[in-house]
Amino acid sequence: MPFKRYVEIGRVALVNYGKDYGKLVVIVDVVDQNRALVDAPDMVRGQMNFKRLQLTDFKIYIPRVPKKKTLIEAMEKADVKNKWENSSWGKKLIVQKKRASLNDFDRFKIMLAKIKKAGVVRQELAKLKKENAS
Amino acid sequence: MAAKRKTPVKTRNPDLIRGVGKYSRSKMYHKRGLWAIKAKHDGVFPRHDPKPKAPVAPEKAPKFYPAEDVKKPLLNKRKPKPTKLRASITPGTVLILLAGRFMGKRVVFLKQLTSGLLLVTGPFKINGVPLRRVNQSYVIATSTKVNISGVNVEKFDDKYFAKEVEKKKKGEGEFFEAEKEDKKTLPDEKKEDQKAVDASLIKSIEGVVDLKAYLAARFSLKSGMKPHELVF
Numbered sequence: 001m002p003f004k005r006y007v008e009i010g011r012v013a014l015v016n017y018g019k020d021y022g023k024l025v026v027i028v029d030v031v032d033q034n035r036a037l038v039d040a041p042d043m044v045r046g047q048m049n050f051k052r053l054q055l056t057d058f059k060i061y062i063p064r065v066p067k068k069k070t071l072i073e074a075m076e077k078a079d080v081k082n083k084w085e086n087s088s089w090g091k092k093l094i095v096q097k098k099r100a101s102l103n104d105f106d107r108f109k110i111m112l113a114k115i116k117k118a119g120v121v122r123q124e125l126a127k128l129k130k131e132n133a134s
Numbered sequence: 135m136a137a138k139r140k141t142p143v144k145t146r147n148p149d150l151i152r153g154v155g156k157y158s159r160s161k162m163y164h165k166r167g168l169w170a171i172k173a174k175h176d177g178v179f180p181r182h183d184p185k186p187k188a189p190v191a192p193e194k195a196p197k198f199y200p201a202e203d204v205k206k207p208l209l210n211k212r213k214p215k216p217t218k219l220r221a222s223i224t225p226g227t228v229l230i231l232l233a234g235r236f237m238g239k240r241v242v243f244l245k246q247l248t249s250g251l252l253l254v255t256g257p258f259k260i261n262g263v264p265l266r267r268v269n270q271s272y273v274i275a276t277s278t279k280v281n282i283s284g285v286n287v288e289k290f291d292d293k294y295f296a297k298e299v300e301k302k303k304k305g306e307g308e309f310f311e312a313e314k315e316d317k318k319t320l321p322d323e324k325k326e327d328q329k330a331v332d333a334s335l336i337k338s339i340e341g342v343v344d345l346k347a348y349l350a351a352r353f354s355l356k357s358g359m360k361p362h363e364l365v366f
Contacts, residue, residue, distance in 0.1 A: 100363070100365070101365055102365060103276065103277055103278060103365060103366070104228075104230070104240075104276045104277075104278065104353070104364075104366050105228070105276065105278040105344075105345075105348055108344065108347075108348045108351065109343075109344050109348075112344060112347070
């Protein structure tokens with residue numbers, strides 16, 4: 001079982017802990033065995049311990065420690081945002097956020113929708129059972 | 135005492151620093167025009183004779199002196215502040231009642247009464263909660279709002295909800311005889327008030343999808359719901 005996601009320059013990572021929790025950042029340089037220099041379009045470039053990062057499947061092609069402008073251009077070219085939001089991991093996070101921000105009324109509407117859907121499924125199942133039995 | 139002015143007097147002597155005015159006593163005398171008043175009244179400042187006081191009855195000696203000195207309680211001039219309404223509660227907000235007979239019911243907020251309690255209605259046809267007063271502390275405010283513009287709540291205040299005082303008869307016998315009526319029925323006037331308030335409310339509620347069913351259902355915590363993480 002080899003490793004598939006490596007710490008390298010250009011690796012996109014998700015921040016797991018701390019002030020920037022939940023942000024996507026790019027590893028821009030490695031400081032030492034435990035820390036990386038990390039950058040994102042909306043934050044000041046800074047160091048972060050690897051333990052705070054979760055590596056993703058995405059990688060962009062940048063030189064070591066690029067200028068902010070270059071970084072942003074490279075991210076746009078690789079379309080990191082859209083690729084992330086369409087990946088299953090990214091989609092899960094979006095759903096989690098939506099669920100956490102639900103209103104009491106929204107939760108009620110979802111309950112009604114779930115009951116309705118279950119009713120439809122059950123009807124279809126009953127139909128199929130009847131067909132099979134006969 | 136001289137008559138009070140309608141507007142308070144603005145000083146003609148601005149402060150240079152705190153405690154030091156710009157103008158000296160003699161300059162202020164001139165500025166206030168005291169020389170003109172004196173000139174009008176022959177060089178003498180006008181004096182008003184004190185009004186004749188009403189004749190005071192001579193104080194009689196009290197007919198009872200307590201054995202020990204009685205301490206007078208200190209004067210209490212405290213005026214309690216009006217209850218502050220939470221920013222999340224505005225007219226038309228859907229509230230969740232947390233205690234009492236209607237625990238868990240979702241209810242529409244109408245206005246805050248002068249006593250600080252919240253005036254609230256079901257509406258009655260939807261969930262059985264009548265026009266009622268409720269304490270702010272026993273309520274969760276949701277972020278769902280109902281359009282309340284067609285409702286007139288001017289006539290409701292704390293006196294409307296006061297309990298009716300029964301006159302007790304001082305008859306010694308008849309303790310166990312049920313002289314009072316078995317059930318106190320609501321006067322028709324209150325029923326009419328309820329209908330009037332609810333009429334326009336129900337119309338605006340039916341304008342929103344699922345809102346009627348939402349108000350009819352009770353709130354309860356289910357497995358996995360963490361109240362401190364829930365957004366209401």
